[in-house]
Amino acid sequence: AVVSTQSTGREMMIKVLHARGKFTVWDTNDILTLRTQHRIVGSLIGSLPDHTQQNLFHGVPLLLEIEEVFVGIQNNFLTLEDNVVFETPSKEEVESYWSQQYKEAEELTIKERERKKAKEKEWREKNHQTLESNNNSKRKRDEQKEKQAEDVNRNEEKDETQTTTSEDSSSNSEKNVTPISSSTTQTVETNQNSTQNEPNQATPTKPTDKTPPTSTTNPQTPPFDLNLTIPSTSLRKTLSFSIPQLTFTSQQILRCKIFSDLWSKGFYLTCASKFGGDFLAYPGDPLRFHAHYVIIVVEFEQTITALDIISYGRLAVSVKKSPVLATVDNNDTVRYTTIDWQGVT
Numbered sequence: 001a002v003v004s005t006q007s008t009g010r011e012m013m014i015k016v017l018h019a020r021g022k023f024t025v026w027d028t029n030d031i032l033t034l035r036t037q038h039r040i041v042g043s044l045i046g047s048l049p050d051h052t053q054q055n056l057f058h059g060v061p062l063l064l065e066i067e068e069v070f071v072g073i074q075n076n077f078l079t080l081e082d083n084v085v086f087e088t089p090s091k092e093e094v095e096s097y098w099s100q101q102y103k104e105a106e107e108l109t110i111k112e113r114e115r116k117k118a119k120e121k122e123w124r125e126k127n128h129q130t131l132e133s134n135n136n137s138k139r140k141r142d143e144q145k146e147k148q149a150e151d152v153n154r155n156e157e158k159d160e161t162q163t164t165t166s167e168d169s170s171s172n173s174e175k176n177v178t179p180i181s182s183s184t185t186q187t188v189e190t191n192q193n194s195t196q197n198e199p200n201q202a203t204p205t206k207p208t209d210k211t212p213p214t215s216t217t218n219p220q221t222p223p224f225d226l227n228l229t230i231p232s233t234s235l236r237k238t239l240s241f242s243i244p245q246l247t248f249t250s251q252q253i254l255r256c257k258i259f260s261d262l263w264s265k266g267f268y269l270t271c272a273s274k275f276g277g278d279f280l281a282y283p284g285d286p287l288r289f290h291a292h293y294v295i296i297v298v299e300f301e302q303t304i305t306a307l308d309i310i311s312y313g314r315l316a317v318s319v320k321k322s323p324v325l326a327t328v329d330n331n332d333t334v335r336y337t338t339i340d341w342q343g344v345t
Contacts, residue, residue, distance in 0.1 A: 013079040016069060017061075023069050023080075024061040031062045038077055039268050040068050041286060049104070065271065066252060067259035073243055074260060080243070255297050258326045261334040262295065269295075276315035277323070293324045293338075300327045313341035 014030045016023050025031055025042070034040040042065070044058035051057070064072075072078025089097070248256065255278060262269055268282040270291075277294035280286075294316045298304065304325075316323035316339070325337040 012077070014072070014077060015081050016064060016072070016078050018080045018082050023064040023066070025064065026061045028060060031060065034062070034072075035285070038072070038075075039263065039266075040064070040072060041268055041270050042068060043271075066246070066248075067256050067269075069246075070243070070256040071260050071263050080246075251297075254299070254328060257328050257332075258295065258297055258334055262326075275319055275321070276312070278326075280321075281324075291321055294319075294321045295324050295326050298325050298327050300329055302327075309339060313339050317341045 012033075014025065014027075014034065016025055024045075025034065031042075031044075034042065042062040044060065045063045046059040046061055048054075048057060048059050069078060069080070073080070259269060259279060262279065262281055266283075268284065268286055268289075270280045270282070270286060272278055272280040272291075272294050275294050276296075278297040279295040280291040281293040281295055282289050282291050294312075296312055312323040312325070323339045323341070325339070326334065328334050
């Protein structure tokens with residue numbers, strides 16, 4: 001099912017298929033237009049024909065959130081198509097479709113066989129190179145061992161020659177030794193006795209520090225319970241215009257107003273359920289930029305506890321983003337509160 005754009009005067013309206021509460025865009029040109037011209041990102045949910053078993057990259061259709069559809073209808077670049085009637089294909093079209101499917105399947109099979117052959121060839125070449133390198137390494141190790149053994153034998157022969165020479169020289173020196181006189185012996189004994197009679201010097205003792213250590217006790221911090229209550233006023237839970245095909249809950253109305261306000265400020269917005277929030281706000285295309293803010297939608301009369309603030313701060317800081325509380329006051333004005341997290345680690 002291909003739903004494409006239609007021209008209404010000066011505007012190019014992009015058709016969105018609405019079925020079972022889901023909003024999808026099937027035309028690739030429309031998907032590109034939504035992203036580049038209208039800053040509507042959505043999420044691709046289709047599988048790629050060549051890689052149906054992976055889930056990292058996806059294809060058409062593009063799934064839109066209800067907030068994105070609301071902004072598109074509000075700014076006149078989206079139109080909803082309900083109860084779309086598709087023409088029944090002719091017999092020739094059915095045969096052509098299946099013929100194309102069989103042809104693509106055959107091409108994929110050939111590509112897969114060629115890929116396996118190339119991979120097997122690469123493995124064999126790599127294995128052959130590995131075997132050759134292992135043989136060369138083993139050959140070098142054997143040569144080094146032989147060289148070391150030769151060096152050891154050469155050193156042993158040299159040591160034996162030196163030992164024989166030293167024994168001959170020692171036997172000749174013993175013949176020329178002269179006896180020590182008695183006067184020399186008495187002098188040595190006198191010096192030893194004088195050395196033993198000298199008093200031993202006392203080793204210095206380390207003075208002890210008798211000053212007792214001072215103990216400091218940290219005063220206990222008294223427990224506290226901080227509750228931030230936003231003033232309770234009547235919230236205008238209606239949209240500035242109605243969409244006949246859609247029925248909004250009060251939470252969806254709140255989210256649509258905040259999404260529309262952020263979108264009008266130039267942000268790219270995506271879902272932030274993985275980051276503990278409602279929206280992620282990007283300064284540019286998410287393919288080129290990281291999100292700066294985690295938008296958390298709260299009711300205007302909602303009570304926020306200290307534990308909630310800590311949770312928001314830690315969740316956002318752990319992913320290097322700033323947490324922003326967004327709500328709508330009684331004047332139908334969107335208000336934001338940024339938490340400057342300075343937690344003590």
